[in-house]
Ligand SMILES: Nc1ncnc2c1ncn2[C@@H]1O[C@H](COP(=O)(O)OP(=O)(O)OP(=O)(O)O)[C@@H](O)[C@H]1O
């Protein structure tokens with residue numbers, strides 16, 4: 231537990247560059263404006279954020295403050311209206327759709343609030359779906375899926391359908407799916423909001439454990455302050471403006 235800022239030290243030769251191996255995510259002056267009929271909705275005003283290569287950042291803010299928008303931009307799902315987005319060592323700001331989909335496939339994992347498992351596939355198959363897009367052969371993919379399910383305490387549930395799992399178990403399948411392709415950054419959009427407090431804390435503990443064991447960075451969106459002590463650092467967002 232550590233609320234303080236934990237900047238990873240820079241080596242002299244990477245100072246000043248936007249992309250470096252100590253950074254999982256960098257947003258520079260990111261702005262996002264949605265067009266809604268005749269109106270412009272400014273979801274992000276001027277977001278600056280750096281997430282270290284093994285850092286867990288909690289992103290906390292009220293409904294409508296821009297949290298999902300920020301995650302979608304960080305995860306190469308949405309393009310910013312202005313500003314710069316660097317994921318790992320790649321500046322993705324100018325990337326086209328095919329390059330963005332490669333970033334989504336190779337570099338980032340997503341765990342959404344609505345767990346989004348494919349209902350007619352088993353837990354194991356839900357993990358393997360991710361790999362269909364990847365480069366591993368089938369047996370290596372299956373071994374990885376089974377290893378992840380085992381680590382997440384789901385070894386005996388691998389052949390269950392989502393409807394045969396509890397809420398917490400489904401959330402763990404979603405976490406396993408996000409880790410399938412060994413991303414350097416995982417974005418969690420309110421991973422515990424559908425769970426009761428006790429289960430929510432268990433899932434947060436698991437997320438922290440999995441991220442730290444792998445040296446993977448994470449942004450965890452929550453509006454539950456109780457969940458923030460599982461992060462290394464808390465960033466608040468209000469009306470599209472970030473504050474440490
Ligand atoms: N596709 C869209 N078109 C127009 N406006 C949008 C769109 N998506 C989001 N918004 C608006 O942008 C703002 C930020 O939305 P966002 O979904 O990022 O908020 P949030 O912090 O994730 O909220 P919540 O906690 O309710 O999930 C809100 O005012 C929302 O209404």
Ligand SMILES: [Mg+2]
Nearest residue numbers: 297298299419
């Ligand atoms: Mg949201």
